Amino acid sequence: MVKLKPEEERRRLVEALQAYGALRSPKVIRAMLKVPREMFVLESMKDRAYDDTPLPILSGQTISAPHMVAMMSELLELEAGHRVLEVGAGSGYHAAVVAEIIAPEEAENKGHVYTVEILPELVRFASENLEKTSYAKVVTVIQGDGSRGLPSHAPFDRIFVTASAPSVPPPLVEQLKPGGILVIPVGGAYISQTLRTVKKRQDGQVESSDLMGVAFVPLRGEYGWKS
Numbered sequence: 748m749v750k751l752k753p754e755e756e757r758r759r760l761v762e763a764l765q766a767y768g769a770l771r772s773p774k775v776i777r778a779m780l781k782v783p784r785e786m787f788v789l790e791s792m793k794d795r796a797y798d799d800t801p802l803p804i805l806s807g808q809t810i811s812a813p814h815m816v817a818m819m820s821e822l823l824e825l826e827a828g829h830r831v832l833e834v835g836a837g838s839g840y841h842a843a844v845v846a847e848i849i850a851p852e853e854a855e856n857k858g859h860v861y862t863v864e865i866l867p868e869l870v871r872f873a874s875e876n877l878e879k880t881s882y883a884k885v886v887t888v889i890q891g892d893g894s895r896g897l898p899s900h901a902p903f904d905r906i907f908v909t910a911s912a913p914s915v916p917p918p919l920v921e922q923l924k925p926g927g928i929l930v931i932p933v934g935g936a937y938i939s940q941t942l943r944t945v946k947k948r949q950d951g952q953v954e955s956s957d958l959m960g961v962a963f964v965p966l967r968g969e970y971g972w973k974s
């Protein structure tokens with residue numbers, strides 16, 4: 748079998764995600780075409796970097812499937828200049844895709860992504876991956892319990908959580924700016940999860956909508972799963 752170049756594999760994956768409806772807007776398409784997923788997976792998984800599937804990373808965690816990264820990035824309605832909080836850095840891949848949208852090279856008004864990760868081994872993995880792909884300038888990895896948000900850097904225009912919570916952690920809603928959007932999987936620790944969007948209106952009222960069934964690893968910490 749002829750081995751394709753990563754750029755070619757990436758282009759094919761993006762076309763498939765567009766056909767499937769997971770990718771729609773030019774800025775998310777551009778970001779998914781640009782970020783090298785092969786640089787965010789384990790050496791042993793490099794051949795599978797462009798399969799549309801989650802892959803194991805360290806400490807029993809997973810890098811989300813590309814269609815999930817695409818869909819969540821679309822739901823966030825990201826704009827250049829946004830301050831974004833991610834809970835669950837993992838490999839750093841999703842943070843890099845969001846960084847491409849909120850801080851593109853040519854933008855004068857660059858946004859920033861803060862990504863909180865609870866496991867030290869993954870803080871190191873994400874930091875190294877973001878460093879070697881040059882996203883470390885616009886993505887800051889912080890070790891801690893992201894179920895409490897990141898009060899020292901709040902408020903945020905957008906917040907997304909890449910592990911499943913029993914319910915929406917109140918600090919995340921508090922740390923959202925008026926007009927802000929939060930995207931989070933909620934439900935069981937491993938089963939029956941739903942992807943929820945929470946929008947904070949200008950008057951501070953929140954509106955939630957549930958989109959579809961999803962499968963994420965459990966959120967730990969104060970507002971996560973205890974066992």
Ligand code: SAH
Binds near residue numbers: 834
């Ligand atoms: N967004 C990641 C996918 C990460 S998987 C990527 O693009 O690769 C979910 C991650 O959430 C795991 O790394 C897990 O350790 C982390 N996590 C779980 N509970 C957390 C918490 N309370 N605070 C911060 N990170 C948490």
